[in-house]
Amino acid sequence: xxxxxxxxxxxxxxxxxxxxxxxxxxxxxxxxxxxxxxxxxxxxxxxxxxxxxxxxxxxxxxxxxxxxxxxxxxxxxxxxxxxxxxxxxxxxxxxxxxxxxxxxxxxxxxxxxxxxxxxxxxxxxxxxxxxxxxxxxxxxxxxxxxxxxxxxxxxxxxxxxxxxxxxxxxxxxxxxxxxxxxxxxxxxxxxxxxxxxxxxxxxxxxxxxxxxxxxxxxxxxxxxxxxxxxxxxxxxxxxxxxxxxxxxxxxxxxxx
Numbered sequence: 001x002x003x004x005x006x007x008x009x010x011x012x013x014x015x016x017x018x019x020x021x022x023x024x025x026x027x028x029x030x031x032x033x034x035x036x037x038x039x040x041x042x043x044x045x046x047x048x049x050x051x052x053x054x055x056x057x058x059x060x061x062x063x064x065x066x067x068x069x070x071x072x073x074x075x076x077x078x079x080x081x082x083x084x085x086x087x088x089x090x091x092x093x094x095x096x097x098x099x100x101x102x103x104x105x106x107x108x109x110x111x112x113x114x115x116x117x118x119x120x121x122x123x124x125x126x127x128x129x130x131x132x133x134x135x136x137x138x139x140x141x142x143x144x145x146x147x148x149x150x151x152x153x154x155x156x157x158x159x160x161x162x163x164x165x166x167x168x169x170x171x172x173x174x175x176x177x178x179x180x181x182x183x184x185x186x187x188x189x190x191x192x193x194x195x196x197x198x199x200x201x202x203x204x205x206x207x208x209x210x211x212x213x214x215x216x217x218x219x220x221x222x223x224x225x226x227x228x229x230x231x232x233x234x235x236x237x238x239x240x241x242x243x244x245x246x247x248x249x250x251x252x253x254x255x256x
Contacts, residue, residue: 006141010034010048012067013058017112018084025145040070049074057083061217064091068098080134084108086165086214088125088154096127102134103127121148123157162220167228169211172200
C-alpha cells in the first residue's frame, strides 16, 4: 500500500535553529513531533523512532556518519530518512550507504528568520529512483508549511550552492581581507561599501565556522573558484562591458 501521509516525525538536532523551526512548523500542522538532542540515549532514541514516519537529521555534515550510526539501529522499515543540510552529495552518499529504506535529501534555502518578501524554497533530492514517492511525501509536508518545493539532484544542488554559498563566502573573505591592506581605507567608506560590510557582518563574525564547513564539504567549490578566477581575468583584461552584460541576466530573468 502506498504511503501518502507523514504523521509521526522525529527531528535530530531539534535544539538548533533550523531543527527548532521545523519542530514548530510540523507541530502547527498537527503532526506528532518528537525532538531529539544530544546526548542521544539508547532508550530515548528507540522511543522516538518507534512508529516514526519521517526521521529528519538537522545536524552538521561533519556529524552525519556518527548520527546515522546512532539512529539507524532503531529505525523501522518504511521510515523515510531525510536530512536538511546545505550540501547534498556527501550526506546523501552516507545515508544511501548505511540505509536501504527510503532516503530523501532536502535543503531549505532559508534561515530560521525569513525576510519579508522572500519566497522560501526547499530543494528536494530523491535518494534512489524508488524513493520518488517518499520525496513527494516530504515535499507535500514542506509545502503544507508554506514552502515552495522543487526536485533536483545532489550534483545539481551542490554545483549551485558552490556558487551561492561557497563562492559568496570565499570571495567576500578575500575581498575584505584585501581591502584592509589599504592604508586608512576606513576613511573612504561609501554607502554602497557600507551596505556590503553590513551584508557580510553576520557571515564573517557569527557564522564563519558554519560557512567554512559547508564550503569545504562541497565537492565543486574549487572548480567554482577557478571559474570565478577566469572571470576576474576578464576584468583584469578590461572586458568589463562583457561581464556587465552577462551579469544583467539576473534582472532579465527575475524568477527567484
